[in-house]
Amino acid sequence: MERVVITGMGVISPLGHDVETFWSRLVRGESGIAHIEHLDTSRQKVQIAGAVKEFDANALFGAKEARRLDRFCQFALAAADQAISQSGLDLDQIDHERMGVYVGSGIGGIQTLMNQSGTLSSRGPERVSPTLVPMMIPNMAAALISIKYKALGSTLAPVTACSIGNTAIGEAFFNIQAGRSDIIIAGGSEAALTDISLASFANATALSSRNEEPGRASRPFDADRDGFVMAEGAGILILESLSHALSRGAVILGEVIGYGASSDAYHMVATPEDGSGAARAMKLALTEAKLTPADVDVISAHATSTVIGDRSETAAIKQVFGEEAYRIPVTANKSMTGHMLGASGGAEAVALVKSLQEGIIPPTINLDHADPACDLDYVPNEARSAKLRIGMSNSFGFGGHNSAVILKRYENE
Structure with a gap:
């Protein structure tokens, strides 16, 4: 079985448009949540989000090409370009038939759909863009990355809601581990900060309405939380077989050693x-990695800042880790980024790789008064230095999709 390593990473997020900016702001405990500027929110119950600001698609792609790309595809391509650049891959020297792309999106090009729906209503069917469908379908981020880098191998666009990033990383891990691919570009992208998405989540009472304190709105595990905060972005990793990475002298950032997936088979949301x-997903990941609970040094929680979600995840961690649950630090990146939906798992995997490399656990900010049902060590409000070797990242999605990946600090054993 091939070992699977990480050789490149890219991020577009509310905290920055590159890995180092994203990571440094996470460690400082800064919030990327603010009042929404690109929409008229005067009639919306919720007026805050983790928006990606100052993202210049025209500068990255050219004005003509940018117009043909929904925002979620722009994010995915930009993050993938960062990851490819860091990986040092010589695209003229690889076997493109053994290079794949596993990148998903939960909602796809919803802004394009809404724009063209408006065109249909106001100007008639003859004015609807012929590019509507290819711009909006959720597989297009993976397709465009594949086209750009001539990735001729397995291409997959998982749609497991907010579990997408981990699903993509985990399934890519299995593929490379089995020897079917040398390289897979894996992660997720989302750009769903639209009028209709915001209204729907708000009317479902899922979102925080702390409009006057946006930086304090996302507060996982805190007794005063009142819902999650929508966000957007992309998180992409280059996964590679260890043998392939070593053969080309790649700098190895980390290693994927476990993945588990399950379904709640319980409820839509x-x-x-x-x-x-x-x-179950966490246990499967530990089994795959041949680890015991005592081997895990840090957990990156899904932790969206909803009452039932945070309590449920805390209960799950206790089931899996027993008394070790009280020893292992648990961090919640969404306290700073908001919930990037299908992009969350990819971005949080990037953060976990940086944690393992640097021995720093980002804080869970806004944790002032812990929910009594949430009694673990959530690294409240300030980053923490620690000796870290192995970390688990959790992602869960609507429909009951659960996924957990286990990453390890790279050691040339």
Whole structure:
């Protein structure tokens, strides 16, 4: 079985448009959540989000090409370009038939759909763009990355809601581990900060309405939380077989050693209070990695800042780790980024790689008064230095999709 390593990473996020900016702001405990500027929110219940600001698609792609790309594809391509650049891959020297792309999106090009729906209503069917469908379908980020880098191998666009990033990384891990691919570009992208998405989530009472304190709105595990904060962005990793990476002298950033996936089979949007589905995914990841609970040094929680979600994940961690659960630090990146939906898992995997490399755990900010049902060590409000070797990252999605990946600081054993 091939070992699977990480050789490149890219991020577009509310905290910055590159890995180092994103990471440094996470470590400082800065919030990327602010009042929404690109929409008229005067009639919206919720007026805050983790928007990606100052993203210049025209500068990156040219004005003509940018117009042909929905924002979620722009994010994915930009993050993939960062990851490819860091990886040092010589695209003229690789076997393109053994290079794949596993990049998904939960909602796809919803802004393009809404724009063209407006065109249909106001100007008639003859004015609807013929590029509507290819711009909006969720697989297009993976397709465009594949086209750009001539990745002729396995291409997959998982749609497992907010579990997408981990699903993509985990399934890519299995593929490379089995020897079917040398390289897979993996992660997720999302750009769903639209009027209709915001209204729908708000009317479902899923979002924080702390409009006057945007930086304090996302507060996982805190007793005063009142919902999650929508966000957008992309997180992309280059996964590579160890043998391939070593053969070309790549700088190795980390290693993927475990993946587990499960379904709650329970409810369209709610999670079981006992966290049983999430626990199954975590247990499977540990089994795949041949680890015991005592081997894990840090957990990057899904932790969206909803009451039932945070309590359910805490219960799941206790089921899986037993007494070790009280020893292992748990961090919640979404306290600073908001919930990047299908992009979350990819971005949080990037953060976990940086944690393992640098021995720093980003804080869970806004954790002032912990929910009594959430009694683990959530690294409140300030980053922490620690000896880190192995970390688990959790991602869960609507429909009961659960996924957990386990990453390891690279050691040339």
